[in-house]
Amino acid sequence: MDFKELLLKRESTRNYIDKKVEREKIIECIEAGRVAPSACNAQPWKFIIVDEDSKVKELSKCIYDPVIGMNKFALQAPAFIIAVREKRNLTSKIGEIVKKKDFTSLDMGMAIENICLYATYIGLGTCIIGWFKEKGIRKILNIPKDKEVDLIISIGYSGDEKPRKKVRKNINDIMGVNEY
Numbered sequence: 764m765d766f767k768e769l770l771l772k773r774e775s776t777r778n779y780i781d782k783k784v785e786r787e788k789i790i791e792c793i794e795a796g797r798v799a800p801s802a803c804n805a806q807p808w809k810f811i812i813v814d815e816d817s818k819v820k821e822l823s824k825c826i827y828d829p830v831i832g833m834n835k836f837a838l839q840a841p842a843f844i845i846a847v848r849e850k851r852n853l854t855s856k857i858g859e860i861v862k863k864k865d866f867t868s869l870d871m872g873m874a875i876e877n878i879c880l881y882a883t884y885i886g887l888g889t890c891i892i893g894w895f896k897e898k899g900i901r902k903i904l905n906i907p908k909d910k911e912v913d914l915i916i917s918i919g920y921s922g923d924e925k926p927r928k929k930v931r932k933n934i935n936d937i938m939g940v941n942e943y
């Protein structure tokens with residue numbers, strides 16, 4: 764697969780077949796996240812693999828929101844990666860304050876996209892999930908109170924036949940050349 768093909772193939776998978784994901788493959792994905800860039804090389808992340816059936820089930824109940832019918836697909840996801848925001852280093856912290864930029868969120872996004880792209884590359888489907896009950900997740904996984912769960916990635920073998928067409932803004936609407 765060439766890189767452009769990979770970019771187009773990566774999509775949010777919300778339909779998983781009933782097949783366990785090999786732990787080594789998930790670790791490979793996290794390895795892809797590990798080498799992502801971050802402000803001042805702070806690497807302000809920790810990724811928790813959840814692939815034990817009972818925990819996956821418990822977690823999925825904190826992700827599916829029956830009130831608004833959001834993230835029902837989580838109930839069939841075979842595994843999750845929980846992206847926990849860790850303390851950034853002093854230089855990144857100073858940079859954030861001086862430049863009034865949320866470097867940590869940007870860093871997390873970079874690592875998470877690396878993970879999703881690599882998962883696609885090795886034949887797995889992922890969905891980045893931002894809507895979940897953080898308190899419940901924290902309790903199930905013993906995540907300390909001072910740590911924030913930024914995002915969750917569901918990961919598994921996709922039940923979809925071929926990638927959907929990308930619905931995106933037109934290039935001219937998102938690009939400026941030599942001025943805004």
Ligand SMILES: Cc1cc2nc3c(=O)[nH]c(=O)nc-3n(C[C@H](O)[C@H](O)[C@H](O)COP(=O)(O)O)c2cc1C
Pocket residue numbers: 773774775776777834890891892893894895914929
């Ligand atoms: C920060 C973030 C949070 C997201 N949260 C959810 C979510 O809670 N549930 C969901 O189904 N998709 C979620 N998504 C996936 C987006 O809906 C999806 O990436 C977007 O619609 C583009 O579609 P594609 O990923 O298939 O290309 C999230 C994506 C990002 C980047």
